Amino acid sequence: MRTIQTEVLIVGGGATGTGVARDCAMRGFKTVLVESRDLAHGTTGRYHGLLHSGGRYVVKDPKAAAECIEENRILRRIMPHCLEDTGGFFVVTPYDDPEFVPKFLEGCRHAEVPVETVPIAEMLRQEPLLNKEISHCFRVPDGSADSFMATELNAESSRQYGASILNYHHVMNLIRRGDQVVGALCHDLVQDEQVAIYADLTVNAAGAWAGKIAATADILVKLLPGKGTMVAISHRAVNTVINRCKMPSDGDIIVPIHTVSVLGTTDVQVTDPDHFAIEPWEVQLMLDEADKLIPGASEMRILRAWAGVRPLFQETVTTDSRDVTRAYALLDHAPRDGVDGVITITGGKWTTYRMMAEATTDKVCQKLDSPRPCRTHLESLPGAERGYHHLGARLKRLEEERSYGQLVCECELVTIEDVHHSISEGNARTVDDIRRDVRLGMGPCQGGFCTYRAVGILHEVKKLENSASNAALRDFLRERWKGLRPILWGRQLKQARLDELIFLNLLNVEQLPGPPATRLQPTMYDEPSTTGGSAAPSEREEAGK
Amino acid sequence: MAGKPDVLVIGAGLAGLTAAWQALTMGKRVRLIAKGWGMTHWHAGCIDVMGEGVDDDGGISDSAGHAMAGTAAVQPDHPYAILGRPKLNEAIDSFAQLCRAYEYPLVGNAGKNWMLPSAVGAARPTYLAPETMIAGDLTDQRPMLIVGLSQLNDFYPGLMADNLNAQGIPAAAVTVDLASLREVRHLNPVMVANRFHSLTFLDEIADAIRPHLNGAERVGLPAVLGFEQPIRVKLELEQRLGCQLFEIPTLPPSVPGIRLHRILVQEIRRLGGVVQEGFEVVAAEISGSRVLRVFSEAGARQKSHAADVFVLATGGILGGGMVAAQTGDIKETIFGLPLSGVKAQQDWLSHEYFDPQGHAVFKTGIRVNRDFRPIDETGSQFAENLIVVGTTLAHCDPLRERSMEGIAVATGFWGGRQAASNESS
Numbered sequence: 021m022r023t024i025q026t027e028v029l030i031v032g033g034g035a036t037g038t039g040v041a042r043d044c045a046m047r048g049f050k051t052v053l054v055e056s057r058d059l060a061h062g063t064t065g066r067y068h069g070l071l072h073s074g075g076r077y078v079v080k081d082p083k084a085a086a087e088c089i090e091e092n093r094i095l096r097r098i099m100p101h102c103l104e105d106t107g108g109f110f111v112v113t114p115y116d117d118p119e120f121v122p123k124f125l126e127g128c129r130h131a132e133v134p135v136e137t138v139p140i141a142e143m144l145r146q147e148p149l150l151n152k153e154i155s156h157c158f159r160v161p162d163g164s165a166d167s168f169m170a171t172e173l174n175a176e177s178s179r180q181y182g183a184s185i186l187n188y189h190h191v192m193n194l195i196r197r198g199d200q201v202v203g204a205l206c207h208d209l210v211q212d213e214q215v216a217i218y219a220d221l222t223v224n225a226a227g228a229w230a231g232k233i234a235a236t237a238d239i240l241v242k243l244l245p246g247k248g249t250m251v252a253i254s255h256r257a258v259n260t261v262i263n264r265c266k267m268p269s270d271g272d273i274i275v276p277i278h279t280v281s282v283l284g285t286t287d288v289q290v291t292d293p294d295h296f297a298i299e300p301w302e303v304q305l306m307l308d309e310a311d312k313l314i315p316g317a318s319e320m321r322i323l324r325a326w327a328g329v330r331p332l333f334q335e336t337v338t339t340d341s342r343d344v345t346r347a348y349a350l351l352d353h354a355p356r357d358g359v360d361g362v363i364t365i366t367g368g369k370w371t372t373y374r375m376m377a378e379a380t381t382d383k384v385c386q387k388l389d390s391p392r393p394c395r396t397h398l399e400s401l402p403g404a405e406r407g408y409h410h411l412g413a414r415l416k417r418l419e420e421e422r423s424y425g426q427l428v429c430e431c432e433l434v435t436i437e438d439v440h441h442s443i444s445e446g447n448a449r450t451v452d453d454i455r456r457d458v459r460l461g462m463g464p465c466q467g468g469f470c471t472y473r474a475v476g477i478l479h480e481v482k483k484l485e486n487s488a489s490n491a492a493l494r495d496f497l498r499e500r501w502k503g504l505r506p507i508l509w510g511r512q513l514k515q516a517r518l519d520e521l522i523f524l525n526l527l528n529v530e531q532l533p534g535p536p537a538t539r540l541q542p543t544m545y546d547e548p549s550t551t552g553g554s555a556a557p558s559e560r561e562e563a564g565k
Numbered sequence: 566m567a568g569k570p571d572v573l574v575i576g577a578g579l580a581g582l583t584a585a586w587q588a589l590t591m592g593k594r595v596r597l598i599a600k601g602w603g604m605t606h607w608h609a610g611c612i613d614v615m616g617e618g619v620d621d622d623g624g625i626s627d628s629a630g631h632a633m634a635g636t637a638a639v640q641p642d643h644p645y646a647i648l649g650r651p652k653l654n655e656a657i658d659s660f661a662q663l664c665r666a667y668e669y670p671l672v673g674n675a676g677k678n679w680m681l682p683s684a685v686g687a688a689r690p691t692y693l694a695p696e697t698m699i700a701g702d703l704t705d706q707r708p709m710l711i712v713g714l715s716q717l718n719d720f721y722p723g724l725m726a727d728n729l730n731a732q733g734i735p736a737a738a739v740t741v742d743l744a745s746l747r748e749v750r751h752l753n754p755v756m757v758a759n760r761f762h763s764l765t766f767l768d769e770i771a772d773a774i775r776p777h778l779n780g781a782e783r784v785g786l787p788a789v790l791g792f793e794q795p796i797r798v799k800l801e802l803e804q805r806l807g808c809q810l811f812e813i814p815t816l817p818p819s820v821p822g823i824r825l826h827r828i829l830v831q832e833i834r835r836l837g838g839v840v841q842e843g844f845e846v847v848a849a850e851i852s853g854s855r856v857l858r859v860f861s862e863a864g865a866r867q868k869s870h871a872a873d874v875f876v877l878a879t880g881g882i883l884g885g886g887m888v889a890a891q892t893g894d895i896k897e898t899i900f901g902l903p904l905s906g907v908k909a910q911q912d913w914l915s916h917e918y919f920d921p922q923g924h925a926v927f928k929t930g931i932r933v934n935r936d937f938r939p940i941d942e943t944g945s946q947f948a949e950n951l952i953v954v955g956t957t958l959a960h961c962d963p964l965r966e967r968s969m970e971g972i973a974v975a976t977g978f979w980g981g982r983q984a985a986s987n988e989s990s
Contacts, residue, residue, distance in 0.1 A: 300911070307891075318891070425750035428718060436718070469719075469816055472685070476721025486686075486727035493685070494919070501918035508914055508926075509891045517883040517927060517964070518607065518817075525964050526609055526814055528687035530919050533731045547916045 022208075022215045026052040026184075028384055029203055029219035031191050031233055034064035035167060035370050037225035038174035038185075039377030039396070044223075044384060045181035046399070047392040052217055053175070053183060054206055056190035056229075058453045060171040061542065062293075063227050064370065065456055066328030068250050068284035069277040070261060071095065071103055071163035072371040075110055075135070076268055078127025079120070084347040084369075085131035091372045092161060094397045098374075101406040102170040106276055108162025108261035109143065110135075111154045113312050116266045121156055124265055128160070135160050147258050149314045162261040164277040166409065167370055168456040172446065173401040180402070188449065188540060189215065193236035194222060194362065201237050201353075201362035209539045210449060221387050223380060224364040228293040228331040234364060239357050241364055245293040246330040248285035249302040251507060253310075254321040254464050256411065257281040262313050271309030279411070279432060279463060280323060283310045293329045297546040298506045302327075323464060325506040327545065333367045348376050350383060363387065428477070429470035431463020439474060443481045451475060451496035452542045464512075467500045468519035472527060487534030494530070495541040497523055502545050570596040570839075572984045573872035575846050575859065575899065576886070578603025579970055580955025581878030582829035582840075583660065583977030584984065588876075589836035591985035597838065598861060598870060600845035602826060603884060604956070608969060609814035610788065610821020612657060612671060614692035615645075616678070616967030642905070642960040644972050647935060648979060656978035657971065661693060667828045668796060670696045680704055682785065684720060684813050686728030686736075690967060695821055697795050700783045701811035708735035710781035711813075712774055715742040716752045719816045720787040737781060741773035754789045758820045761791030761798050771805035781808060788812035788820045792827065844868065846879075849900050854949045859899060874984045877902075877939075878955045878977065881930060883964075886957045889913070895929050900951065903941040905932035905959035923965040930959030936989055937980040950987060954980035 028044045030037050033055025041053040055061070074088035096103060112118050128135040136159050143157040144150060175185045188209040195203045195216065203218035224241075226233045234241040256276045264272035275282045283306040290296040303325055307318035333349040337356050348368030354360040365380045378394045385391045414433040418424050426436040442448045442457035451467075451474045454460050460474055461467035471493065479489040508516055523529050572588040574581045577599035585597040640646060645653055661671045671693040678690040680703040688703050701709070709729070713722035726738035745766060746752060760766045774784060790798040790812055803810050814821060830840050844861035850869075851857065858871040877899065879886025889895045893910035906929045913926035931939050931953045939947040954976040956963045963969035 425716065425752060426718070427751065472816060473718050473721075475685075476724050479721065479724040479727070486724065486731050489724055490685075490728065498918050505914050505916070509889050509910075513889050513926070514882055514885065517881075520924075520927075521607060521883065521964055522816060524919075525613075525967065525969070526683060526689075526816070527685050528683045528689045529685060531687040531689075532685060532728055536919070548911075 022213065024052060024215065024217045026050050026217065026219045027388065028052070028221050028223060029054070029217050030223045030225055031204060032225035032227060032229070033059040033171070033175070033185070033187060034062050034225070034227050035060075035171055035373035036227065036365055036368065036376055038171050038178065039373045040223055040225055040365065040380050041178040041183050041185065042174045042181070043377045043381035043394060043396050045178045045183035046395055047381060047385065049384065049388070051178065051183035052219070053178065053185045054189040054191060054204065054217065055187045057540075057542070058187050058450070058456060059175055059185070060168050060456055062229070063328045063330065064167050064171055066326050067167060067248070067370055068273065068275045068282045069164045069167060070273065070275050070371070071165040072369060073108055073160040073162045074131055074133040075108065075128060075160040075162065076263060078131050078133055079123050080267055081347070082127060082131050085127065085133060087347055087372050087375060088369070089131060089133045091375050092163075094374060095371070096163070098397065098399065099170055099173065099401045099404055100408045101403050102166045102173065102401070103408055104164045104277065104410060105408045106163050106260050108160045108263060109138065109147070110158045110160060110263045110265040111143070111150065111313070112156040112265045113151055114153045114155070115312050116264055118155060120266050124158070133160055147260055147262070149257055150262065151313055151315055156265065158265065162263070164261060164275050165370065166278070170401070172457060173403065176402055187447070191233060191236070194233065196237045196359070199358055200360050212539070220361070221384055222362045223384065224362060225366075225380070227366060228329040230331060230364050230366040232293070237359060237362065239353055239359055239362070240336055241351065241366070242334045242336045243366065244332045244334055245290050246332045247288045247290045247296045247327050248330060249298050249306065249325060249327040250282050250284040251303055251306040251325045252280040252282050252323045253317065254280065254323045257314055257317060257320060264313070271306045274310060274313060278459060283307070283317070287330070290329065294543065295546050296327060296329065297548045298325050298327050299548050300506065303506050321464070321511050322507040323512065324466065324503040326503045331366045347372060350376075350379055352383065352387070428473045429460045429463065431465055432459040434458045434460045434470070436477065439477050440481060443478060449482075450492050450540050451478065452499050454478070461496070461500060465515055465519065466504055467496060468515065468522055471496055472522070488538070490529070490532040490534040491538040493532075495537055497529070498537070498544065499542045569871050569873075570594045571872065572874045572876060573598065573859070573870055574876040574878060575599065576603060576878030576880060576884065576955065577601070577840065577842060578878060578880055578884060578955060579605055579825065579973035580977035580980070581876065582826065582833065583974050584876045584878055584954050584981030585833050585838055585840070586663070586829055586836070587978050587981030588985040589833060589838045591982060593985045595833070595838040596870070596872070597833065597840045598844040598846065599842050600885065601842055603880060604969070604973065605822040605826035606819055607817045608819060608822050609689070609691070610695060610819050610825060611681070611691040611698065611814070612660070612693035612970040612974060613690070613967040614653070614657065614971035616690050640960055642932060644958045644961055644976050645968070647933065648975055652979055653971070653975045656975040657693065659978060660974045663832060664825070664828055667831070668794070669824060669828060670796070672696050672699050682725065682729060682813055684725060684787070684815055686725040686732070688732070692971065695795070695812070695824070697788070697790055697799050697812040697821070699811065700809040701785055701813065703732070703734055706734065707782040708737070708780060709783045709785055710774070710778060711736055711738045711785045713738070713740040713787070714746060714752075714757065715740055716746045716749060717754070717757060717787065718752075719754060720813075725813070737777070737779060739774070739777040741770070743769055743773055745769055753818065754787060754815045754820050755818050755823070757789040758791050761789070762793065767798065767801055768805070771802055775806060778806065778808065783809040783811060785811050785813050787815045792820065792824060795824065846870075846899050851900070851948060854946075856900070856948050856951050874950045874952065874987045876952045876954060876980060876984045877957065879957060881956045882927060884956065887929065889926060895926070897931060897957070900947070902931050902939045902947055902953070904929055905942070906930060923962045927964070928960065928962050930961070931957055932959045937976065937983050952980045952984045
């Protein structure tokens with residue numbers, strides 16, 4: 021069996037894990053990160069893409085709000101190219117209680133979230149589709165974030181500092197010797213072989229899966245995975261993040277990101293982060309709530325629905341042994357559970373991932389008895405000189421490089437060079453990996469034309485076996501279907517039929533040789549329950565996002 | 566043509582065009598209006614009649630005729646069951662004759678389906694294929710060379726060849742870089758097809774392929790061999806290469822499909838018919854049991870179109886003739902015709918994309934009687950002068966059954982004749 025020796029082993033390739041990897045690598049620790057699938061395959065790649073100003077939490081959780089605005093400023097400095105400076109509005113619709121307004125403004129002052137009143141006429145000039153019945157509007161420094169790109173760049177920076185980032189390495193179990201965790205036994209899904217990774221310290225950064233990972237070393241970490249379902253509209257219905265000015269609840273936000281607008285989100289407790297469904301009532305709720313902000317939004321073309329699981333941590337140990345804020349949990353299992361060599365970081369929000377990584381790496385320094393200062397708030401991620409992303413950025417680049425003849429994905433303006441780069445530099449192994457790198461297949465046709473092209477290129481560049489290419493093609497069609505099925509009506513249903521014509525009639529892909537699906541296939545949602553869904557929507561405890 | 570036509574056809578897919586052509590052959594004044602061009606621009610450009618089905622002995626058959634008979638037994642409301650086999654054959658034969666008259670033969674395989682390669686190298690069953698495609702026959706083991714073009718993103722010869730080899734067909738692949746295409750932006754199959762009007766281009770591509778032949782007895786190219794004289798292009802290339810050539814259907818837009826579209830439009834115009842696109846029909850005026858006129862919208866102007874008989878050929882959900890709303894309602898967009906096979910929304914789509922049963926929502930359609938007049942559940946007729954043809958018909962999934970062109974041509978053919986006579990059987 022292949023073995024790897026390292027100082028720090030990080031389990032989980034989401035925002036937190038790659039953030040910890042970068043921080044550890046920058047502080048000079050020998051670092052290995054394992055992710056069971058592709059980077060950002062889990063919760064990080066399935067959130068609505070909001071860069072919090074903190075406005076959302078100023079009343080409910082002022083400490084979290086203060087953390088958000090502090091990190092918001094840092095992220096704008098170190099990774100502007102992963103962000104779009106959309107700004108955000110908090111609006112009071114006829115469905116909201118105007119008495120929340122003074123509490124909101126007081127909360128903003130208290131948490132030092134910059135806020136200004138926007139006259140309704142000015143609001144409608146900037147966002148003409150918003151409900152004309154809105155009575156109050158406040159501007160805050162919200163933004164939207166490309167969490168795929170940010171995760172990829174944290175990984176790239178980690179590699180530059182010597183870290184090893186291993187995707188498709190599924191942790192079978194932590195290796196425990198007596199009262200010590202000494203590493204993890206992994207299944208390399210690509211090579212289909214086992215790898216033992218030994219480390220001085222293992223960081224469990226598996227988010228909603230942290231409980232499952234800890235359990236393999238007989239450590240109890242109780243997580244209550246909170247499923248959130250989101251829906252994307254085919255275009256930018258708004259160019260500003262729109263929040264309802266009220267206590268956070270279901271379906272109260274619209275985030276414009278890249279070519280789409282994301283409606284979010286629900287919060288439903290699930291028992292297993294690997295098994296959950298997108299329920300029809302959730303989609304309906306998103307559309308009903310969106311109509312309150314943008315009358316007619318539910319009639320617009322819906323591209324897709326998806327769901328992620330928030331890592332909601334519930335402490336089961338009564339001793340005061342954890343280093344925790346309300347927003348995230350950092351657990352040292354030596355004092356807490358009598359097991360040394362492993363710590364767990366979970367909970368939190370994408371916006372505060374860097375702060376969580378800093379706290380975790382401080383703990384790594386302490387555990388390894390080697391204090392070294394953090395620099396992740398000072399040093400930019402690769403490519404930051406490009407400045408903020410904006411909607412026209414890709415078109416501008418295409419025009420400057422005159423590469424318009426070389427598009428693979430017309431919807432998202434992805435060129436052949438982008439796909440080649442994703443495969444050779446980003447080490448993409450599936451079409452879904454390419455999607456996360458370059459947004460291929462995320463536009464209106466949902467892969468109708470680009471899937472075949474991407475598989476053709478993947479086959480060529482990776483020199484894949486035909487059966488592996490065929491499986492990549494079928495895997496991705498299934499992957500797209502899982503998010504299409506909940507929202508197929510109107511024009512998107514028509515589109516799905518055209519895609520079916522292309523793949524099942526013209527290309528006849530189901531007749532191709534090879535296995536119907538592979539180990540690398542993205543995880544699927546369960547079927548919605550026949551009774552119409554899990555418990556009816558209830559008042560939501562916002563501890564996740 | 567001025568004044569009111571005898572027959573107004575709505576929809577310019579294969580079914581609508583075939584209906585217009587047939588009504589014209591019966592001496593009627595025909596106008597065809599459509600929102601845009603239809604299915605011909607998307608499909609493979611072959612005539613699929615039925616992929617495979619249950620034969621008389623209960624086994625799987627690759628014979629389209631047998632498959633049809635099986636379908637009729639299993640599904641008595643299937644358009645083929647309504648027509649019967651002799652009428653299906655007559656319609657398909659007549660369509661093939663028309664194409665032959667335009668020097669574009671559609672070739673059958675002695676009543677059985679061809680097995681031709683798709684652009685990923687999967688076997689694709691089809692009943693009639695243009696002569697430009699049949700050298701790709703996969704029941705034949707002769708070695709082939711698959712040729713791609715560097716600038717054409719819609720075709721990947723390497724993947725196709727590897728898949729063919731895995732299925733026992735010796736195949737090599739090459740991508741040729743043609744100097745004349747290097748400066749072209751956003752090359753698609755239609756743009757390549759347009760270049761085959763020039764002999765220089767023909768020479769250039771032949772010269773580029775020749776060094777890679779290595780004993781290949783046939784050469785496969787994406788389906789781009791021109792619009793006007795593809796058979797001649799094929800022969801010229803075969804002469805230059807010294808081996809057989811075949812076309813492989815690509816992603817839309819479909820060059821072979823557009824050829825069929827052009828043949829039908831030319832024939833309709835030759836017979837004095839009118840074909841107009843840019844007219845989206847949105848409503849109808851009905852009085853008693855007769856449709857009086859339909860209304861189109863374009864450029865914010867409404868226009869009314871009266872006729873004696875109307876033929877609806879707007880396609881199903883893909884064609885835009887039916888719209889499925891989020892509420893679960895499915896509507897035929899012009900007349901609000903009664904629909905058959907409507908399922909509750911949670912049963913519209915299978916959880917599994919590749920479900921061999923297909924997705925139920927796409928089997929929703931319009932039920933017709935033997936005269937192709939739409940009927941409701943009780944069998945009562947919607948109007949005496951309305952005919953419905955094509956993939957908008959219920960109780961079939963043309964895409965999964967591989968009956969798309971067969972249904973379009975056969976129902977268009979007989980529906981067009983029915984519209985011209987407009988008598989009840």
